[in-house]
Amino acid sequence: MTDANILSVEELTVRFGAVTAVDGVSLTVAPGERVALLGHNGAGKSTLFKTVLGFLKPAAGRLSIGGVIPGSDAARRAVSYLPEQVAFPKALTGAEILTHFARLKGVSPKAALPLLEVVGIADAARRAVGTYSKGMRQRLGLAQALIGAPRLLLLDEPTSGLDPVSRREFYDVLEASSRAGTAVLLSSHSLSEIENRIDRIAILAKGKLRAEGALSDLSRRAGLPIRIRIEAAEGRVEAVHAYLGGERVNGRSVVVTCRAEDKVAALARLAELGSDVADIDIALPDLDDVYRHYSGLTVEGATQ
Amino acid sequence: MTGFDRMATVATTEFRLAFRNRWVLLATLAFTLFALALAFLGSGPSGALKADALTLTAASLSTLTVYLVPLMALLVSYDSIAGEIERGTLALVLATPLKRGELVLAKFCGHLAVLTLAIAIGYGIAGVVIAGVHGADDAGLLAWGRLVATAVLLGAVFIASGMALSGLPRQTGTAAALAIGAWLVLVVLYDLALLGAVIVDQGGVFTKTVFPALVLANPGDAFRLYNLALIESNAPIAGLDGLAHTLPFPVSSALAVLVLWLAASLAAAWALTRRIRP
Ligand SMILES: Nc1ncnc2c1ncn2[C@@H]1O[C@H](COP(=O)(O)OP(=O)(O)OP(=O)(O)O)[C@@H](O)[C@H]1O
Ligand SMILES: [Mg+2]
Numbered sequence: 149m150t151d152a153n154i155l156s157v158e159e160l161t162v163r164f165g166a167v168t169a170v171d172g173v174s175l176t177v178a179p180g181e182r183v184a185l186l187g188h189n190g191a192g193k194s195t196l197f198k199t200v201l202g203f204l205k206p207a208a209g210r211l212s213i214g215g216v217i218p219g220s221d222a223a224r225r226a227v228s229y230l231p232e233q234v235a236f237p238k239a240l241t242g243a244e245i246l247t248h249f250a251r252l253k254g255v256s257p258k259a260a261l262p263l264l265e266v267v268g269i270a271d272a273a274r275r276a277v278g279t280y281s282k283g284m285r286q287r288l289g290l291a292q293a294l295i296g297a298p299r300l301l302l303l304d305e306p307t308s309g310l311d312p313v314s315r316r317e318f319y320d321v322l323e324a325s326s327r328a329g330t331a332v333l334l335s336s337h338s339l340s341e342i343e344n345r346i347d348r349i350a351i352l353a354k355g356k357l358r359a360e361g362a363l364s365d366l367s368r369r370a371g372l373p374i375r376i377r378i379e380a381a382e383g384r385v386e387a388v389h390a391y392l393g394g395e396r397v398n399g400r401s402v403v404v405t406c407r408a409e410d411k412v413a414a415l416a417r418l419a420e421l422g423s424d425v426a427d428i429d430i431a432l433p434d435l436d437d438v439y440r441h442y443s444g445l446t447v448e449g450a451t452q
Numbered sequence: 453m454t455g456f457d458r459m460a461t462v463a464t465t466e467f468r469l470a471f472r473n474r475w476v477l478l479a480t481l482a483f484t485l486f487a488l489a490l491a492f493l494g495s496g497p498s499g500a501l502k503a504d505a506l507t508l509t510a511a512s513l514s515t516l517t518v519y520l521v522p523l524m525a526l527l528v529s530y531d532s533i534a535g536e537i538e539r540g541t542l543a544l545v546l547a548t549p550l551k552r553g554e555l556v557l558a559k560f561c562g563h564l565a566v567l568t569l570a571i572a573i574g575y576g577i578a579g580v581v582i583a584g585v586h587g588a589d590d591a592g593l594l595a596w597g598r599l600v601a602t603a604v605l606l607g608a609v610f611i612a613s614g615m616a617l618s619g620l621p622r623q624t625g626t627a628a629a630l631a632i633g634a635w636l637v638l639v640v641l642y643d644l645a646l647l648g649a650v651i652v653d654q655g656g657v658f659t660k661t662v663f664p665a666l667v668l669a670n671p672g673d674a675f676r677l678y679n680l681a682l683i684e685s686n687a688p689i690a691g692l693d694g695l696a697h698t699l700p701f702p703v704s705s706a707l708a709v710l711v712l713w714l715a716a717s718l719a720a721a722w723a724l725t726r727r728i729r730p
Contacts, residue, residue, distance in 0.1 A: 234541060234543075249548065292544070
């Protein structure tokens with residue numbers, strides 16, 4: 149394969165016995181591109197990563213790391229990995245762990261140690277990892293993955309356990325390395341933290357790729373309705389419901405939905421109700437609704 | 453960076469970890485104390501035989517070593533693979549250019565280095581103290597040196613076995629249970645079963661033909677027979693050890709048994725690690 153992508157996955161299927169964890173997934177990542185893999189628990193995200201690393205053999209489909217097969221020497225040199233759960237030896241210091249992995253990757257420790265500064269734990273470099281907080285251990289894991297400026301970074305739920313400030317710093321670091329040409333494929337459960345920090349997203353559900361593209365496109369294509377919740381005045385909920393239709397919720401309220409372009413018309417209709425309305429609440433579809441839409445879950449969370 | 457550099461990195465880190473975890477201190481203390489206790493308490497040398505002290509203690513220490521060294525070796529190696537799976541570091545390590553064979557061999561070397569250090573320091577201190585108190589002759593020094601060297605070989609066998617057992621389960625707890633089971637079976641129950649069979653057989657065909665081969669096949673017994681067979685002394689030896697001077701094989705076959713065990717265990721550790729999906 150002679151394409152420009154550092155990662156290309158074609159019609160990939162991975163099985164564990166009777167369970168099909170990844171089912172006919174196609175995906176590409178170009179150098180310098182940041183792609184997020186979203187999916188519910190058990191969607192197949194980690195399985196996809198492990199297959200890209202060559203730990204699992206595909207049942208069908210093709211995989212290429214910039215033209216070489218996963219798990220080969222060249223592929224291992226090109227790819228860096230941060231697993232979703234990793235516990236470094238507690239008795240070693242951050243600097244020792246980074247030195248260890250730098251040597252394994254054939255990078256001089258001198259070149260790798262400044263990465264502790266990059267991820268913001270340089271102060272703790274000479275302390276045992278056993279004394280690190282969860283976020284610091286996560287940062288050390290990221291520093292380990294950044295060693296040697298890999299061509300492809302595979303990060304499995306790298307921001308779980310990070311506070312909002314740390315998350316922002318984390319994405320800043322990713323942005324810097326992607327600008328230097330590193331391709332990033334990361335997995336996450338939440339679309340909202342990824343907004344503006346990622347070029348493209350791919351949504352997996354039950355092993356299948358449900359949607360793929362830039363976030364703004366996906367959100368437009370989803371065409372999700374706006375929800376208007378009207379709280380009726382004392383004793384007037386029947387009248388409001390009879391007039392607007394929609395759905396009655398907890399005694400005094402009515403919920404109606406409309407498309408984005410009908411919003412103004414819907415509000416005008418509401419105004420005609422006058423003092424029958426005690427309060428109005430408008431909910432625009434948020435990113436998590438977009439995610440639920442594509443992953444085959446309704447906004448209420450039930451499977452369609 | 454070559455495979456050798458990567459292996460040196462893994463071995464060095466294992467070595468460092470064993471120090472940080474106080475494993476080395478603990479093992480060294482255990483070896484020193486047990487060797488000194490044998491020399492100066494209990495049935496140690498007494499009366500006129502003082503110059504033989506080193507030889508005699510080497511003989512009794514070879515019996516104790518069969519219990520102690522395998523235990524320490526299994527203790528250092530039992531979670532070398534399963535522990536890394538459980539902590540998630542195996543996936544990280546195998547995502548680097550490090551090969552699985554390199555990982556197994558490097559961990560083995562790192563563990564063997566710490567065990568060798570503990571045995572050499574522990575038995576070394578004890579040897580120097582015994583020689584200082586009772587004096588030493590050439591035969592005694594030779595017996596002591598042989599004991600230390602073969603104890604390291606015995607340790608290597610059990611480190612490799614511990615690593616093979618560690619490649620079977622995915623949990624450290626299971627690996628620990630397997631290691632304890634292996635120690636009990638190979639070091640304790642095996643001899644008891646053989647002794648029982650000999651008593652039942654009452655000097656029959658089993659005792660004359662199968663029994664010596666079965667004793668020699670066990671790494672702990674092979675180690676003990678080798679040391680006892682080469683010690684020229686009239687110290688009383690009982691039980692299985694009676695074989696030491698009546699063994700129907702050349703004494704070097706005991707060493708060959710140990711080397712075979714080592715090779716087989718290392719091969720098993722490598723084969724089991726190859727099929728792991730981290
Ligand atoms: N070693 C295994 N043996 C059998 N089944 C497995 C194995 N690993 C994963 N699976 C199954 O494959 C499916 C996908 O799992 P995977 O770990 O890839 O999900 P995930 O998207 O990473 O989930 P999470 O968000 O919870 O990490 C699940 O149904 C899981 O039970
Ligand atoms: Mg996962």
